[in-house]
Amino acid sequence: MRIIKDSTPGRDGFRMPAEFEPHEGCIMIFPERPDSWQYGGYAARKAFVQIAEAIALSEKVTVCAGAAQYDNARALLPPHIRVVEMSSNDAWARDYCPTFVKNGEGSVRGIDWGFNAWGGLHNGLYFPWDRDNQMARKLCDLFEKDVYCKRDFILEGGSVHVDGEGTCMVTEECLLSKGRNPQMTKGEIEETLKEYLNVSTVLWLPCGIYNDETDGHVDNICAFTAPGEAVLAWTEDKEDVQYEMSRACLACLEQAVDARGRHIRVHKLPLPKPVRITEEECQGLDACGDEPVRTPGERLAASYVNFYIANGNIVMPGFGDAADAQAKEILQGLFPDRRVIQIYTRDILIGGGNIHCITQQIPGAAR
Amino acid sequence: MRIIKDSTPGRDGFRMPAEFEPHEGCIMIFPERPDSWQYGGYAARKAFVQIAEAIALSEKVTVCAGAAQYDNARALLPPHIRVVEMSSNDAWARDYCPTFVKNGEGSVRGIDWGFNAWGGLHNGLYFPWDRDNQMARKLCDLFEKDVYCKRDFILEGGSVHVDGEGTCMVTEECLLSKGRNPQMTKGEIEETLKEYLNVSTVLWLPCGIYNDETDGHVDNICAFTAPGEAVLAWTEDKEDVQYEMSRACLACLEQAVDARGRHIRVHKLPLPKPVRITEEECQGLDACGDEPVRTPGERLAASYVNFYIANGNIVMPGFGDAADAQAKEILQGLFPDRRVIQIYTRDILIGGGNIHCITQQIPGAAR
Numbered sequence: 001m002r003i004i005k006d007s008t009p010g011r012d013g014f015r016m017p018a019e020f021e022p023h024e025g026c027i028m029i030f031p032e033r034p035d036s037w038q039y040g041g042y043a044a045r046k047a048f049v050q051i052a053e054a055i056a057l058s059e060k061v062t063v064c065a066g067a068a069q070y071d072n073a074r075a076l077l078p079p080h081i082r083v084v085e086m087s088s089n090d091a092w093a094r095d096y097c098p099t100f101v102k103n104g105e106g107s108v109r110g111i112d113w114g115f116n117a118w119g120g121l122h123n124g125l126y127f128p129w130d131r132d133n134q135m136a137r138k139l140c141d142l143f144e145k146d147v148y149c150k151r152d153f154i155l156e157g158g159s160v161h162v163d164g165e166g167t168c169m170v171t172e173e174c175l176l177s178k179g180r181n182p183q184m185t186k187g188e189i190e191e192t193l194k195e196y197l198n199v200s201t202v203l204w205l206p207c208g209i210y211n212d213e214t215d216g217h218v219d220n221i222c223a224f225t226a227p228g229e230a231v232l233a234w235t236e237d238k239e240d241v242q243y244e245m246s247r248a249c250l251a252c253l254e255q256a257v258d259a260r261g262r263h264i265r266v267h268k269l270p271l272p273k274p275v276r277i278t279e280e281e282c283q284g285l286d287a288c289g290d291e292p293v294r295t296p297g298e299r300l301a302a303s304y305v306n307f308y309i310a311n312g313n314i315v316m317p318g319f320g321d322a323a324d325a326q327a328k329e330i331l332q333g334l335f336p337d338r339r340v341i342q343i344y345t346r347d348i349l350i351g352g353g354n355i356h357c358i359t360q361q362i363p364g365a366a367r
Numbered sequence: 368m369r370i371i372k373d374s375t376p377g378r379d380g381f382r383m384p385a386e387f388e389p390h391e392g393c394i395m396i397f398p399e400r401p402d403s404w405q406y407g408g409y410a411a412r413k414a415f416v417q418i419a420e421a422i423a424l425s426e427k428v429t430v431c432a433g434a435a436q437y438d439n440a441r442a443l444l445p446p447h448i449r450v451v452e453m454s455s456n457d458a459w460a461r462d463y464c465p466t467f468v469k470n471g472e473g474s475v476r477g478i479d480w481g482f483n484a485w486g487g488l489h490n491g492l493y494f495p496w497d498r499d500n501q502m503a504r505k506l507c508d509l510f511e512k513d514v515y516c517k518r519d520f521i522l523e524g525g526s527v528h529v530d531g532e533g534t535c536m537v538t539e540e541c542l543l544s545k546g547r548n549p550q551m552t553k554g555e556i557e558e559t560l561k562e563y564l565n566v567s568t569v570l571w572l573p574c575g576i577y578n579d580e581t582d583g584h585v586d587n588i589c590a591f592t593a594p595g596e597a598v599l600a601w602t603e604d605k606e607d608v609q610y611e612m613s614r615a616c617l618a619c620l621e622q623a624v625d626a627r628g629r630h631i632r633v634h635k636l637p638l639p640k641p642v643r644i645t646e647e648e649c650q651g652l653d654a655c656g657d658e659p660v661r662t663p664g665e666r667l668a669a670s671y672v673n674f675y676i677a678n679g680n681i682v683m684p685g686f687g688d689a690a691d692a693q694a695k696e697i698l699q700g701l702f703p704d705r706r707v708i709q710i711y712t713r714d715i716l717i718g719g720g721n722i723h724c725i726t727q728q729i730p731g732a733a734r
Contacts, residue, residue: 067454087434
């Protein structure tokens with residue numbers, strides 16, 4: 001693996017493909033830490049296994065497991081899913097596994113962004129985050145891809161979406177947060193995204209989902225489903241604090257023009273009714289440093305937008321909510337060539353994210 | 368990766384190829400533990416890097432590094448050598464990375480033998496050895512090879528050599544040691560080797576090199592260089608305790624008939640003059656449990672037989688001894704199509720082995 005410090009994807013003709021373009025495979029990380037995953041992670045691991053199996057129906061899946069969980073991961077996952085040992089601080093593959101870029105000949109490289117646990121010493125969620133931060137490079141080495149080193153720029157994979165045709169989508173709430181790159185102007189951040197993702201247009205949504213501890217990652221509120229088309233997490237409940245947030249994003253999208261000069265066609269994806277963590281669930285979470293991770297009744301950032309697009313399937317969350325079926329139907333309509341699989345993910349949501357957050361695609365020829 | 372518990376390589380038509388058959392690549396482990404590698408392993412790591420680079424001249428090399436050494440391994444090794452994170456108890460790839468077997472269609476599988484640190488609670492060299500014992504399976508998973516599970520049989524890769532044509536070579540000193548499979552008869556051990564390596568003849572040499580703490584691994588005293596041909600570590604010094612040991616092995620080889628009905632042509636490979644560890648070197652070794660690992664003046668099991676056969680090179684040890692050049696010349700004569708590269712390996716010898724001990728080939732099409 002060559003570590004590239006003297007060039008950029010833009011300069012070398014590599015671009016980040018959209019998630020709906022073909023994948024070589026998918027990376028996940030086996031969940032372990034007891035202050036993220038309630039009651040020792042047993043339920044979370046079951047959900048991760050279900051998700052890995054659903055993705056593996058149509059693409060290769062590699063699951064990274066820490067040394068202590070390797071045997072268990074191997075036992076719980078089916079033989080066609082590869083398990084590799086790799087240390088990490090937690091299990092958010094989207095945010096610190098490499099962002100992959102591809103050139104016209106199909107060659108793939110990784111980007112190794114800086115990672116600081118969603119805010120570093122400002123408002124990061126745990127300390128330390130050194131093992132997470134090493135993963136992008138380790139995975140490029142494992143998959144034999146050269147890697148662009150951009151550790152001086154803090155970015156999580158879940159904070160950007162691209163349409164594969166020159167447009168990137170982010171939220172101001174996240175990318176302009178003090179915990180990311182406070183020394184840079186918005187313009188400088190935008191230029192960095194353009195250079196590394198090789199896009200010409202950056203759409204800045206104002207915010208993400210209410211109480212999303214990632215500082216409002218775009219991948220929980222809005223996602224491209226095709227070039228020029230996106231789903232947006234939506235509620236009609238004017239009493240819900242999310243109402244104005246989603247409306248503000250819609251307003252932004254409605255006036256946006258993408259890199260190809262298109263207006264974005266927005267499909268509203270209903271939100272489930274507010275999901276709150278119970279006292280019993282809180283009791284199953286170890287303390288993180290001096291503080292409890294969550295408090296009973298706290299609202300979790302549940303959203304159906306947090307789905308993964310596999311080569312042949314959509315793998316989406318379910319919350320046991322009346323809106324589950326409706327959200328599934330909408331996504332199935334938007335992805336007619338992929339069967340939508342809905343998995344009950346409350347145990348992942350409690351950890352702080354959902355299916356998109358725990359997966360990272362490797363673009364390439366499907367195999 | 369499928370874990371195969373209900374069949375054997377013999378039954379499935381898989382056999383262990385000779386080391387001089389083509390390789391897909393080579394596995395090594397980055398040295399780290401301070402009771403094996405003097406003065407924190409700095410010199411040993413330099414030698415490992417040289418060896419990896421020499422092997423990588425003609426085949427792919429993957430180096431496994433523990434989490435603490437990953438960044439350092441990546442920095443010290445050139446980009447064309449892959450580094451993967453993997454925990455281990457030490458760095459003896461030969462002994463606990465998988466033994467690979469191959470079938471007529473070129474399909475490759477691994478064998479996951481039991482490993483107990485060269486003698487377990489009887490006379491093992493360190494405790495615990497759990498991470499070493501997990502490596503075979505992890506590596507098969509990494510390389511996407513199915514694996515035969517044979518953990519109930521204790522065997523190190525360095526204790527067997529095969530000619531690829533039905534003959535296996537071992538030492539009684541090692542395979543009949545109380546620290547291996549004391550519940551089995553010699554006949555049962557031989558049957559197990561025949562079934563798993565898919566050989567029909569097992570040659571039992573009496574012993575290995577004097578003071579070899581592996582209980583006399585065959586790979587330090589004798590190696591096949593071609594079907595029907597072997598090198599044997601040799602001394603003409605009758606005062607040397609090794610004299611009678613090598614003579615006993617020669618006598619055994621001279622009366623042996625291999626699986627194809629051939630007598631073995633034996634090439635004597637001179638031993639260097641006895642190599643002894645110095646007081647200064649001993650001071651650079653951390654204690655292992657309650658005991659010092661080595662004592663000043665202790666004789667080390669130096670032998671030129673401990674070389675690695677890469678696709679296009681022979682990588683062999685040197686000790687700064689007068690016999691270095693002679694041994695190199697003999698090996699060059701035996702392997703006319705492979706350039707012999709000699710590397711000064713005193714720092715590896717102090718750890719307890721040499722180049723063959725720290726490498727494991729993956730048979731397959733050279734790539």
